Amino acid sequence: MGWDYEDPNGGTQSSAARIASGAVGIVVAAGLAVLVLRPELMPWRDAGDTTPLAAETGRPSAAPSEEAFPDRPTLREPFKGSPALRWADGAAGIEPPAARATGWMSKAQVEDALKRTKEFLVAANLDPAVIKGGKPDAALKLIDPKQPEVRADLEKSLAKPTEANDPTSLFTRFSPKEVRPAGTVVKTRGRMTVEAGTGKDAGNVVIRTDYTFVYPVVKAAPGSDEVARTIVRRTLVVALPDPEEFEVTKGRLSLWEWNSDLANSACDVFDGFLHPQFDSDLMADPDAAPVGPEQDPYDRSKDLGASSQECGTVSRT
Template structure:
């Protein structure tokens, strides 16, 4: 059929009728589905309650959305750059953060480690090498509740916990297990002589004399027992034991503060040599129960012990021989030889000789002792008298 030709009348009429029917069907109202009715009802209820549909809380679309996104990107750019700089600086130097939350301060005597004026300072890590300087000044004033306030000892460990032994290994003629047992014996000696409450109150330290020291070492055990029974200038038990006179003072609390280190090495003829260097700090008050005065006495002991090779020497298995012992006693009356330490109290007590000689810091563990450089102690070889009468009665810079 050409473009100029017209449709037959019956065909055109049928086309018109079909088109009108289709239009009526497409425009006729439809029954909403169950889901549509449920959504409609929920929207009606929200509108009655004055609530906005969730879609109204959504971010807009189109140009407005692009504008808000751009503003957000701009804000994060402004905030993110300085924040990244701060993170980078803290990563390079974490100590800039208050309180050193990452534990990066390696100086145990720094203000941060000392607590910046707080009487409750962080405890010191175990001493694993000789200290190189005296500890910093400590804040606070001692009281019956806080007897170590104002002293570096506030950060020392309590009693036997401060005697940290090195890891054992086979040395000389001895296995790793035998070395470990000998190291434990050295700790038992230190605790029994300087921490045990019975010893501090004047009792005989039987654990040290009967279980640690070798009875086959000529005269030492017998001498120590004799010194305890009858102390004197030439046989002073304080050279080995810490003891106090209950008629004069009382111990404050149950804690003796302890700091030091233990080392060992192979000795002569397959022996095991153990070196101990420890400071013990005692808090004391007058015997008068109503007194609130607090004083501290500081005792440092350096002892060389030896586990002899039984194949070379006559020795008791598992017992230690004492090769040398040094002591340094601070804040105790000088030239009083009754077998007790006598802290200097403001309220009085045995005066002894007046302090003389240079002032020494008893907490300075970087200095050697036994060289006459202060304190009331000296040094002695095993079996010697332990006489320190020739030493000056040193002045201490703090207690």
């Protein structure tokens, strides 16, 4: 799914928003393993390395290793059994590269653009009010009004979401009637690059981002303590056109393209929210188990555009 916008100065701006492999649920076999061998009753077992990872500077060569019997998440430790346990907390995981003069922009201008790009990612994916279903006003305000179609389409998607225009393609929101965050931490990992545009992007400075966010949640009902995790990977291309050649608004961002992969979120519901599935849901209704190609949502070694367009299952959450 995607949209192309005619640039008022000529050319086309491509803003492709894809919900790839909107995978739901936890593989049933993993749930059975937990019922047979409870990790907390295996004192000889290594609980796993919790040493924080160094910042990601390039595409990983492989997915993180998987534990045979991963720990189950709890309200106190919602990232137990997940590679995200070693990831940075929230905005600390979004580390812009060192600024340098690039294209038409000075070092100071690049530094400001990187800062604003981080602000957008935080506002779109880490703002507690947005995660709880609120409108991402701070993120929307960062979009250049000279890109009116982009802002208008996003506003429309928030007001009346559809399969073709769903705000979860760019913003992370859960329905407060359905779930609430398990704690205050979202784990984050990824990278950001900046370069002078070439070819169709000539005249622009281009910032590319690729981040994965891990959200632990519990059901909204009072007293709920079963933790599920939804993993969201997003790529975003931000363009900074040369104001000598294009009409732009200082201090704003032009969103050129975005893609997303949503793991453990219903892929057949388009109401503007993510909908995680819990182990208890599968126990209550085994027929609700997802089907389709299996993917590892923690595998950042593959290009997001290469992901399956089908709904599928996740190998772990």
